[in-house]
Amino acid sequence: MSAEPVITDSDVHDDGSVGCWCCDTRDVPDRMVHLGNHPEVHLCLRCAHFVHQQAWQIEDEGRGGPAAFARDRFRNLRAEVMRRGWHQNRFIGGRLRWLGKYLP
Ligand SMILES: [Zn+2]
Structure with a gap:
């Protein structure tokens, strides 16, 4: 690029x-x-x-292995947070969005 x-x-x-x-x-x-x-x-x-x-x-x-498994769990966790709308919560939403930038 x-x-x-x-x-x-x-x-x-x-x-x-x-x-x-x-x-x-x-x-x-x-x-x-x-x-x-x-x-x-x-x-x-x-x-x-x-x-x-x-x-x-x-x-x-x-892929298998612990790293791919952990990334898959984080993706599922992110999807659940977004489904529940916690990322838009006025108290914890900003921290969750910040954290989401650094997770797979
Ligand atoms: Zn764009």
Whole structure:
């Protein structure tokens, strides 16, 4: 992913920001992840982290061992927290979202 981002005029908004191709969040191009063979694709950091987690999950599907098992448990725990809406709780939501950045 060392290619320089290709930013066309149609990608850039009036304030110089570009939109994420996944969620349409706007940010400056330097704060976006660009795909190696398609540098015109912009992903916001949040979506890039999500894609990374999805790739890790796919890789783990065929693996055994304690590390893959632990990551699977953390994924299930995250899903349960989100299902219950605890990540939006005014008291513990911020801490849970912060913690979620560092878990698989
Ligand atoms: Zn996004």
